[in-house]
Amino acid sequence: MKWVTAELHTHTCASDGNFTFEELVQSAKAEDLDVIAITDHNTIHPATHIRKLEKKYNIDIIAGMEWTTFYGHLVILNLHSYIDWRTIGPSQFDVTDIKKSDAILGIAHPFRVGSPIATGCHWEYEVSDWNDIDYFEVWSNVNPNINAANKKAFKFWLDKLNTTKLTAVYGRDWHRPIPADKIVAKNYIGVIGDNMKSGVIDAIKAGRVVVSLAPLIEFTLFDNDHVVNIGEDYFTSNCIVNFKCVITQLNNIPSSLVIKSNLGPIHFANISQDSIIVSNISITSVKWIIAVIEQNTEMVAFTNPIFIRQKE
């Protein structure tokens, strides 16, 4: 598995962004991103144009669209033909047809303020089956770790993990150059295989994503020779399990590594530089665990969960 960096929510002047598509790609290259998804509002870019920019800038570009309805915004990735939004009423959310394709779906900025301040930005559809939704923008926009709407999204997402698998990602909703006084995050995506784009899509579906302002947390459980990665199920009848966190790209600010679960925080460790933490945790009644790095009580990075499945 290889960790790549990706931005999954971007706009150009094909909708309401300030960038041309080429300027967006240049900005992504300047940040050393390996992959971007192009997700303009309610329109798509021709495959030939995407290929030309990929070649010129040696970057992978996932075709997508932000399905920008009156009642919520859905980011669709790996989308190869337009999907109409103009016929969907407030109680008619149905993605059966989209799910027949290879596309994956993520709810954009679910708790952002809605109309009339930002039309349709707040998610208002009833989702009857959360298995239809592949991912959730738990972090959105600039300064994502202190954004109040993101804190609500994080809480909502943790609650959802008790009943469903739903991958958390960051979506910058990148419309224009970022002001110098704002910070952004990135997704570290665990890609398996040589095909970068399908690898990223598969990894998002599988939950191999770490959302972070900078540090990468490689979080695994291990049981003799058996290693369990984020996104995976760990089937066990044990009450205690070993975990390992390899933390890199951490700045030198005093930080805490916290292992959180459906029961709340279950392990703490103080760190101040790149570290490898190996320890064990009790998993009685635990359904899922995530690894979080905090600085001055604010999160700076979090992983997607490992699910604990207790054998009878």
Place this chain on the structure above:
Amino acid sequence: MLVEVVFITQILLVKGTLFESSNKTHISYSFYIENISHLYFKLDFNPKTLEDKQKAKTMIYDCLLKYSNLAEEETWEKYFPLKNLLTLSVDDPKNFRGAAHRQPTDEALLIAYENSSAGFLDGEMINGYWKITISVHSIVTDSCDYELQIWTEG
């Protein structure tokens, strides 16, 4: 000397008035075209923003209370002025041909075999019924007058 003759035909100049109650509607115009090379269209609407500060303040607070419970912490001026938002999309007889999800500018939009405007898809200018749709995302003013012009070349 050969002179290329270009026929420019005005297809529609339509006007309408929208109200707050028109929010979340779509208005479509369907028109038949044959043997054209370029389709131009231009939407304008006025007013673009709600300039009444008292009304805006109430609407912004209501919105913040509804969605975030953060009204005390936020300054309403951050969201002033509230904007009307109408977007355009186009369908040819067979396929979706793009959208302009943005505030309008003075420039007309173009769909053609090549060099279509940003957000629109190049391709054959198929004979048949084309459709232009105005999507009413947000009307925050008491009323809003729009004007859509459509013309063809070729």
